[in-house]
Amino acid sequence: MSREKKKPRNLREALKGKLSKREFGYLVKSFDSVGNIAVIEIPPELEKKEKIIGEALIEINPRFETVCKIAGAHKGAFRVQPVKVIAGKRNKTALYIESGCRMKVDLGKVFFSPRLSHERERIGKLIKKGEVVGAFFAGVGPFPLVFAKNSPMKKAVAIELNPHAVKLMRENIVLNKVQEKIEPVLGDVNKLASTTFKGKFDRAVMPLPKDAGGFLEATMLSIKPSGGIIHFYQFSPIDDPFTGPLKKIRETAAKLGLKTRVLRKKMVRSFSAQTIQVVLDFKVKRA
Ligand SMILES: C[S@@+](CC[C@H](N)C(=O)[O-])C[C@H]1O[C@@H](n2cnc3c(N)ncnc32)[C@H](O)[C@@H]1O
Known part of the structure; x- marks a missing residue:
């Protein structure tokens, strides 16, 4: 035997x-x-x-x-x-597949995490036909790529500061044949969202949980005057995850004379013993 x-x-x-x-x-x-x-x-x-x-x-x-x-x-x-x-x-160049999208990722040269895949899928399902989406802090493009293949959006403007990530994002856009749907832009969200893209978006996604608060004003300004939705990611203390981000949203909106309405508060994933990542989906429009 x-x-x-x-x-x-x-x-x-x-x-x-x-x-x-x-x-x-x-x-x-x-x-x-x-x-x-x-x-x-x-x-x-x-x-x-x-x-x-x-x-x-x-x-x-x-x-x-x-x-x-x-x-x-x-x-x-x-x-x-x-x-x-x-x-x-x-x-160190991975070929990663998510929601029908293929992505090249140079580990060690760009940020990448597979842990937000369920968030990309969730937001993709919320996007309505014809929306123009600001995909901020886009990295190699996971958010805009998943939206391009799985939502009826018109297009996404994908802004990213790391030139190497933008180079890979361009390759990934071609790899997935979604050139008509994603405009990759190398640059700083704070500068671009409040100038070139002021008032342009129906929706903006902010997956920069450590520092997103510092970009909230520019992101609110990038939303169309008729109103739109922002997905705001933050790292928060586990025992009081939403007070801080809610205060930041209210203060920023008040400064700009905008009205906000929170649609959803969600704990996304645990990050460390004391910290979790949360997302707040909220509507913003002229007061
Ligand atoms: C946490 S990563 C998210 C990347 C990607 N969305 C993902 O889920 O894999 C944040 C990204 O924001 C980029 N970034 C940081 N500051 C920025 C800024 N001021 N403007 C545009 N992008 C920025 C970083 O280079 C990084 O790729």
């Missing part, structure tokens, strides 16, 4: 006999999957075992060709997080 080696069902099983009990205690329970590349956190206590951990991830999930470890925090205006290849092919 042949004794075939059974395929491990998860990372822990794949690492059985390769990590000590103490080392298992440091192993994280989840990792991000960006198409053909997995991104995992390796605590300092497991650094010597990182190659073994990466190879085990590929063993249980053969669609991963590369495993990277997080090599630092998100930093700077571009919110880029350094990563290092620990197993598989030495390639």
